[in-house]
Amino acid sequence: MIPLRGVALSSSASDDLRSEQAYLTTLYGRLDSLRAQADDRLRGILLESGGTPQGRTQREAQRAHYAEQLAQMNAVENGLLFGRLDFAGGEAPLYIGRLGLSAEEHDRDPLLVDWRAPASRPFYLATAVSPDGVTRRRHLRTKGRVLTGIDDEVLDLQDGAAAGGREDVTGEAALLAALTANRTGRMRDIVETIQAEQDEVIRAGLAGVMVVQGGPGTGKTAVALHRAAYLLYTYRQQLTKQGVLILGPNPTFLRYISQVLPSLAETGVLLATLGDMFPGVRARAVEPSAAAAVKGRLVMLDVLAQAVADRQTVPETFAEVDHDGYPLRIERAVLEDARAAARRSGRPHNVARAMFVTEAIHALSLQIAERIGTDPLGGENLLSEADLAETRRELREDVDVQRALFDFWPVLTPRQVLRDLLSDADRLESAGAALTAGERALLLRDRDAKWTPADVPLLDELAELLGVDDTLRAREAARQRREAVDYAEGVLEILAGSRSLDFEDQEEEILSALDVVEAGAFVERHEVLDTRTAAERAAADRTWVFGHVIVDEAQELSPMAWRLLMRRCPSRSMTVVGDVAQTSELAGTTTWEQVFEPYVGQRWNLVELTVNYRTPSEVMAVAADVLAAVDPALEPPRSVRSAGVAPWSLRVPAVALAAEVIAAVRVEAAEAGEGRVGVLVPEGREADLGRALVEAVPGAAVGEQPDLLNQVALMTVRQAKGLEFDAVVVVEPDEIIAESPRGLSDLYVAVTRATRRLGVLHTADLPKVLSSLA
Numbered sequence: 208m209i210p211l212r213g214v215a216l217s218s219s220a221s222d223d224l225r226s227e228q229a230y231l232t233t234l235y236g237r238l239d240s241l242r243a244q245a246d247d248r249l250r251g252i253l254l255e256s257g258g259t260p261q262g263r264t265q266r267e268a269q270r271a272h273y274a275e276q277l278a279q280m281n282a283v284e285n286g287l288l289f290g291r292l293d294f295a296g297g298e299a300p301l302y303i304g305r306l307g308l309s310a311e312e313h314d315r316d317p318l319l320v321d322w323r324a325p326a327s328r329p330f331y332l333a334t335a336v337s338p339d340g341v342t343r344r345r346h347l348r349t350k351g352r353v354l355t356g357i358d359d360e361v362l363d364l365q366d367g368a369a370a371g372g373r374e375d376v377t378g379e380a381a382l383l384a385a386l387t388a389n390r391t392g393r394m395r396d397i398v399e400t401i402q403a404e405q406d407e408v409i410r411a412g413l414a415g416v417m418v419v420q421g422g423p424g425t426g427k428t429a430v431a432l433h434r435a436a437y438l439l440y441t442y443r444q445q446l447t448k449q450g451v452l453i454l455g456p457n458p459t460f461l462r463y464i465s466q467v468l469p470s471l472a473e474t475g476v477l478l479a480t481l482g483d484m485f486p487g488v489r490a491r492a493v494e495p496s497a498a499a500a501v502k503g504r505l506v507m508l509d510v511l512a513q514a515v516a517d518r519q520t521v522p523e524t525f526a527e528v529d530h531d532g533y534p535l536r537i538e539r540a541v542l543e544d545a546r547a548a549a550r551r552s553g554r555p556h557n558v559a560r561a562m563f564v565t566e567a568i569h570a571l572s573l574q575i576a577e578r579i580g581t582d583p584l585g586g587e588n589l590l591s592e593a594d595l596a597e598t599r600r601e602l603r604e605d606v607d608v609q610r611a612l613f614d615f616w617p618v619l620t621p622r623q624v625l626r627d628l629l630s631d632a633d634r635l636e637s638a639g640a641a642l643t644a645g646e647r648a649l650l651l652r653d654r655d656a657k658w659t660p661a662d663v664p665l666l667d668e669l670a671e672l673l674g675v676d677d678t679l680r681a682r683e684a685a686r687q688r689r690e691a692v693d694y695a696e697g698v699l700e701i702l703a704g705s706r707s708l709d710f711e712d713q714e715e716e717i718l719s720a721l722d723v724v725e726a727g728a729f730v731e732r733h734e735v736l737d738t739r740t741a742a743e744r745a746a747a748d749r750t751w752v753f754g755h756v757i758v759d760e761a762q763e764l765s766p767m768a769w770r771l772l773m774r775r776c777p778s779r780s781m782t783v784v785g786d787v788a789q790t791s792e793l794a795g796t797t798t799w800e801q802v803f804e805p806y807v808g809q810r811w812n813l814v815e816l817t818v819n820y821r822t823p824s825e826v827m828a829v830a831a832d833v834l835a836a837v838d839p840a841l842e843p844p845r846s847v848r849s850a851g852v853a854p855w856s857l858r859v860p861a862v863a864l865a866a867e868v869i870a871a872v873r874v875e876a877a878e879a880g881e882g883r884v885g886v887l888v889p890e891g892r893e894a895d896l897g898r899a900l901v902e903a904v905p906g907a908a909v910g911e912q913p914d915l916l917n918q919v920a921l922m923t924v925r926q927a928k929g930l931e932f933d934a935v936v937v938v939e940p941d942e943i944i945a946e947s948p949r950g951l952s953d954l955y956v957a958v959t960r961a962t963r964r965l966g967v968l969h970t971a972d973l974p975k976v977l978s979s980l981a
């Protein structure tokens with residue numbers, strides 16, 4: 208590192224700084240002029256109006272293009288340039304940054320190469336042993352538009368060894384600076400210091416399922432996000448249209464990672480939790496994990512199919528309706544036949560309904576024919592085919608008949624079926640024969656209970672089982688269009704009216720809007736163009752098929768949740784990152800084979816990340832004991848650094864626990880300085896300790912969605928999934944273990960959240976797995 212101030216610089220170092228600063232200034236100059244150009248063009252487009260529908264579509268596409276360009280250029284204002292490669296043999300150096308820039312359009316020698324371009328790859332991969340033609344890798348540090356420092360790595364075996372460079376990391380100084388910086392409550396991008404094993408994952412091809420297994424802190428989340436940016440850059444056309452989905456474990460986590468893609472100038476990605484995956488539902492309620500576990504099992508497929516079948520009913524013996532002044536008996540057998548025919552069609556419930564109605568009406572029309580058309584002389588029925596058709600039409604239009612048939616085979620929505628099922632013990636018993644009585648009891652809840660994330664795959668499955676009757680959809684679309692045309696006719700009438708006022712004393716014929724356009728065409732011209740991005744449209748459409756799906760903390764997803772995701776990604780172009788040692792959810796997985804075998808057989812790739820960038824070695828030594836208890840076969844990831852601070856534990860009297868938590872938070876907050884402190888507690892203590900903490904430390908973040916921007920946040924381990932803090936205080940580890948059959952994994956998650964300091968507060972004996980802290 209060459210500091211700018213404080214230490215006298217050698218003349219060559221200060222020359223370097225001066226010339227790199229000059230280059231940086233040139234880059235910003237170019238960025239400014241491109242930004243001004245895009246801004247001008249955008250303004251021009253916004254001022255235009257009218258034109259043909261095609262013209263408007265083109266204009267809209269241009270508007271979106273320039274708006275995106277501007278957003279991208281604004282996003283890279285900070286950290287535009289961060290690297291330089293020098294090559295052997297006098298080749299011109301390459302500058303690497305967040306965006307590609309050329310002096311002129313289509314210039315072959317770029318001023319700045321996008322970090323995702325193939326040419327940038329040696330910046331992440333070249334080593335002294337395998338330099339790939341690179342003689343020097345330079346990290347350039349900037350603040351705003353000012354260069355603040357330079358780190359050089361000479362990729363020469365001898366010089367590298369002399370400088371004590373490590374072979375296992377690239378850009379060591381820049382990496383350590385990033386890893387030891389205070390946390391801010393928002394994840395930062397790692398584009399300047401991506402490591403070789405991470406780069407392999409980020410730049411893997413688009414096709415197929417790639418599973419990235421790695422212990423805590425190995426950068427799985429970071430890699431997943433950078434991979435999204437890489438894929439969007441490399442396969443832009445395809446992915447901009449279809450969109451990329453990133454699924455994270457909870458809203459707090461999504462907020463935590465929300466800045467990373469925008470800082471990489473990518474915004475077209477849908478970030479969602481499982482609870483967001485059914486449009487119109489924001490499933491946020493918390494339920495006992497045992498209930499979620501039942502909902503996550505594939506046995507629910509039978510339960511749901513039966514719940515739908517149970518809505519297709521028949522009367523005990525018959526039902527009677529009034530038709531055309533006569534009582535009409537609808538026999539059980541008629542409905543049974545109609546039901547059997549509709550079920551045999553194999554169509555979803557709402558689609559098969561039309562067949563049920565047709566069959567029932569056909570049978571009823573024969574019944575009527577028998578009553579009124581029987582030939583007293585014993586000949587053929589007196590009603591002609593046309594009479595029968597007329598009878599069927601009358602039956603079809605008879606509101607009483609319609610209502611009766613609706614009751615026996617109603618149009619259903621997923622929400623209605625699931626709500627009815629989960630709030631009615633009888634329905635549950637009937638549909639849930641495949642469950643035990645205990646499991647059914649776990650599912651039973653109030654009718655007005657709020658949706659939980661585990662409900663979402665069930666809603667999605669029901670949507671498949673129920674289907675949408677296209678004739679109903681077409682009827683609704685036709686109705687909307689009729690309304691629009693009526694409205695347009697109204698508008699055109701007003702125009703016609705104004706003509707007679709304005710021009711009544713003029714001789715020549717003046718064409719009004721009404722003369723040149725009929726209402727239908729008028730509607731077409733004024734239909735609103737869908738200007739939403741693929742991500743926005745995908746969020747609103749349950750059947751949207753994504754170009755690529757990235758799943759984080761994937762070990763937590765249940766088999767039912769995987770079904771939902773696979774439906775959203777029939778191409779199976781997926782990146783799945785997780786750690787089977789950290790699984791908390793009872794319905795989650797502890798082996799990846801189990802997840803993918805049913806969908807892709809053996810056709811998935813497993814990549815492992817092995818270096819822990821988050822947790823220092825002192826903390827990781829504690830975590831390794833916990834991991835050994837989870838599964839002795841699992842290897843802890845290797846810490847890339849030590850923090851020089853020993854983890855601590857403190858036994859406190861039970862009555863003083865809250866006071867001790869507060870005291871520990873104060874000490875840790877002082878130690879953390881600008882950094883963040885996380886207090887991780889058992890679920891059973893969250894409310895009480897949260898209350899006590901907020902009273903003593905105003906502004907501390909607690910509750911369902913703690914705001915991580917606060918310096919101190921208290922939460923359960925489940926909420927802390929994927930997060931990190933400079934200092935972590937784990938409270939009552941034995942209770943964390945006891946709270947769940949996966950309690951040891953939860954404790955493993957808890958002790959691996961710290962980037963610097965770890966402390967444990969306990970009132971009972973320390974659990975054996977933490978005995979190294981005693």
Ligand SMILES: Nc1ncnc2c1ncn2[C@@H]1O[C@H](COP(=O)(O)OP(=O)(O)OP(=O)(O)O)[C@@H](O)[C@H]1O
Pocket residue numbers: 382385386394395396397400401402405421422423424425426427428429430786789820821928929930931959
């Ligand atoms: N190459 C890198 N350069 C700089 N920082 C990195 C790098 N790789 C990872 N990190 C940092 O290490 C920390 C851990 O990364 P991340 O959260 O992605 O790990 P993870 O594997 O998802 O962990 P967990 O399984 O605990 O959720 C983050 O602060 C991340 O920014």
